[in-house]
Amino acid sequence: MTKPVIAITMGDASGIGPEIIMKALAREDVRALCRPLVVGDAGRLREAGLLVGSTLQLRARATPGEAEYAPGTAEVIDLGLIPPGHPFGTLSPLSGEAAYRYIERATRLVEAGEADAICTAPLSKEALHAAGHKYPGHTELLAHLTGTPEVSMMLVAPKLRVIHVTTHIGLIDAIRRIEPGLVERVIARGRATLVKAGIAEPRIGVCGINPHAGENGLFGQGEEEKKIIPAVQACQGRGWDVTGPLPADTLFFRAARGDFDLVVAMYHDQGHGPVKVMGLEAGVNITIGLPVVRTSVDHGTAFDIAGKGIADEGSLVEALRQAAELAPRR
The missing domain is CATH 3.40.718.10 (Isopropylmalate Dehydrogenase)
Known part of the structure; x- marks a missing residue:
């Protein structure tokens, strides 16, 4: 070859x-x-x-x-x-x-x-x-x-893969832009990439937006319930191994431990920070969805x-x- x-x-x-x-x-x-x-x-x-x-x-x-x-x-x-x-x-x-x-x-x-x-x-x-x-x-x-029309950013570091729902926009704008259809499309793009790379059934963890993923409405204004949960349920309905929304602070730890093959981050710094802590010198950025x-x-x-x-x-x-x-x- x-x-x-x-x-x-x-x-x-x-x-x-x-x-x-x-x-x-x-x-x-x-x-x-x-x-x-x-x-x-x-x-x-x-x-x-x-x-x-x-x-x-x-x-x-x-x-x-x-x-x-x-x-x-x-x-x-x-x-x-x-x-x-x-x-x-x-x-x-x-x-x-x-x-x-x-x-x-x-x-x-x-x-x-x-x-x-x-x-x-x-x-x-x-x-x-x-x-x-x-x-x-x-x-x-x-x-x-x-x-x-639409692509996603995936970061790969030793022991961690992260795909982003939003990237280079302000945090307030990112929260506005997040909606179930976008979250579902990002999950699907990330999953397809891992399947192509040889992971037959990727385990995907999805971050919440608020601290503790909203803790059942205690934090935020119901963003997890309105913007993320419908997308997760739609993916689960396809038979995919998708879990969330989960608190980001523990999800990244669990993913690095090996519990998940991919983390779905909601905004730029939520995903970039952990990846760069894990391995700035060996980190890789992959654009998902391009021809x-x-x-x-x-x-x-x-x-x-x-x-x-x-x-x-x-x-x-x-x-x-x-x-x-x-x-x-x-």
Whole structure:
């Protein structure tokens, strides 16, 4: 079976993306998983290679068909958008525009069958906005590029998987947006992903919104009864192993212990906090519901350490592993 081609977007050129890519592509375990194809800027990657002491030889390509994936080399679809000496560690509209273009090109490559999955290095939302692209993040941008009306974010860390009902909106807006149909669709997307990954009957725990999942109406204004319970009952009616709403504080502990295969979080920080405590360096972000496979590191651009050659590539390696496992086989 041919190893999948994973299109790795370089992310924000002013952040740590170029450095962690050069570190990851030097690893034999990554080469054993896939054929890595960077979509970015060869010049910037060479600068990052010097920072991290890489001996990889960059091969700038116009199309994926030109790539050879020879040992000791890194294949790059070179968009040539970043000038030499562009500063690391500072917010830049130029880097924001380039990050958008990398994602756009990678998406088209997968849609055309020239790559099998996308793995994204981090971008800066502020830089993206400064470049005129008003998206909250990668997830929403990819949904726009693929014409997908609704997607979900799944975070994977050692011993924990979390899918979110809402993500990049304020807490008050998130509570307003949560409704039974949305909760049910998110549960269904998460379950389908785990079934595809080989878990025949996923055990799914659903968080409440309020402390103690409302404690039978003691806390909140009946959000659990109105917004979550009907969705859980509908999923149970399909014969799925879905439990909830449960208090989030104990549900995450139980999931990490092995009682559940997936946790359904209601809002951004409810899900992100536990995942990042469990393993920021090894966390992976997966967009669920797209027509293309997309995984990502679960950390930001780290402008404070960018350009120093010290960024850890662990999350990117795990994201590549997940992309290779989820990618369709040729």
